[in-house]
Amino acid sequence: METFNQIQKRFVVFLDIMGFKDRVARSAPENLYTELTDFNRDITNIINSSKKVDTQGLSQNSGESEVALISSEEQKDKIMLAQFSDSIVLFSNDNSKESLDLISNVAKQIMVSAINREKPIPLKGALAEGNITCDMPKQLFFGQALIDAYLLEENVQYYGVVVHHTAESSVKSCGNHLFKNTLVPLKSGKIYHFELAWYEDSIDDIKLGLDRIRLSVSDSPRKYVDNTNLIIDSH
Numbered sequence: 001m002e003t004f005n006q007i008q009k010r011f012v013v014f015l016d017i018m019g020f021k022d023r024v025a026r027s028a029p030e031n032l033y034t035e036l037t038d039f040n041r042d043i044t045n046i047i048n049s050s051k052k053v054d055t056q057g058l059s060q061n062s063g064e065s066e067v068a069l070i071s072s073e074e075q076k077d078k079i080m081l082a083q084f085s086d087s088i089v090l091f092s093n094d095n096s097k098e099s100l101d102l103i104s105n106v107a108k109q110i111m112v113s114a115i116n117r118e119k120p121i122p123l124k125g126a127l128a129e130g131n132i133t134c135d136m137p138k139q140l141f142f143g144q145a146l147i148d149a150y151l152l153e154e155n156v157q158y159y160g161v162v163v164h165h166t167a168e169s170s171v172k173s174c175g176n177h178l179f180k181n182t183l184v185p186l187k188s189g190k191i192y193h194f195e196l197a198w199y200e201d202s203i204d205d206i207k208l209g210l211d212r213i214r215l216s217v218s219d220s221p222r223k224y225v226d227n228t229n230l231i232i233d234s235h
Helices: 020-026 029-049 097-115 144-155 165-174 203-214 222-233
Strands: 007-017 059-062 065-068 079-084 087-092 123-135 140-142 161-163 179-186 189-196
Touching (some): 007 097, 079 097, 087 123, 097 203, 123 144, 161 179, 179 222, 203 222
Parallel strands (some): 123 161
Antiparallel strands (some): 007 087, 007 123, 059 065, 123 140, 161 189, 179 189
């Protein structure tokens, strides 16, 4: 039996819900609660469907946070989830190729689920690699890789997941077909980075979701819709 190391090199995906403040301002609290609860259930189901996470005793709700707890010490190839308000964070158990494949596929499915909802939940994010401490029962998470993913996500200007340079060697060496090296729109301009091609299997549905988002925003938020369409059309 393998024991869970709280301090471990891992992959982390940091996702941010776009326009969250506007949703809070324009939605009745009970409606927003239902919407986010349903989305959290979808995320948990995606993780469960990977058959890598125990289904008993999975979640613990505390205030604004929703945490997927690991309920046994057999932690190999599992994904840990932490959700705080408008932030969704995925942690792998280690930095193996198998963990990269798993966290990439889970992130892809979350992105698709979010955009395909009747009222889409636009997400942007980043993937990084490094030492991260995860104490799930105490809801304690810290490490440079988490900071790296957060800071890169802040600069992303489309609905996508961009690879931080700390994880680039792993992405290149694993040969994962989910990642593409392309010009991605960042605050500083278009720069070559690997990005998660989460949209490839359902482009028509994704574009319908983007159209629904367009109808709900004006001015600068629309550039995220335009930039995402440009990324999709470039492949």
